[in-house]
Amino acid sequence: MERVTRLSAKEAVVIFAASNGCPMSQAATALFSDLGVCPAVHKLDKDPCGREVERELACASREPIPAIFIGGKLVGSTNTIMSLHLSGKLVPLLKDAGAI
Numbered sequence: 770m771e772r773v774t775r776l777s778a779k780e781a782v783v784i785f786a787a788s789n790g791c792p793m794s795q796a797a798t799a800l801f802s803d804l805g806v807c808p809a810v811h812k813l814d815k816d817p818c819g820r821e822v823e824r825e826l827a828c829a830s831r832e833p834i835p836a837i838f839i840g841g842k843l844v845g846s847t848n849t850i851m852s853l854h855l856s857g858k859l860v861p862l863l864k865d866a867g868a869i
Contacts, residue, residue, distance in 0.1 A: 773825045777838035781868035782808035786835040788815050793847040794835040806868045840866030
């Protein structure tokens, strides 16, 4: 988990995703953009250490990628982010992390 922890702590919002045009990754990125947040996106299939990162993420959570971190903490996948947004909890979380 060392690599994931290090990468996820560098920015307020970090997304670990595939670069194959995954609609779930695109939806999460679009939502953050609409909220004025510019997440750091790590394309695992383009990263030479991507398989290692994927294994670390699989150990940390049973949710699929995209894996979304806010304030250095794993929040979940796009479904979790959308649920937080609909319940009014996402913006305060982003503010606490310094993303907005």
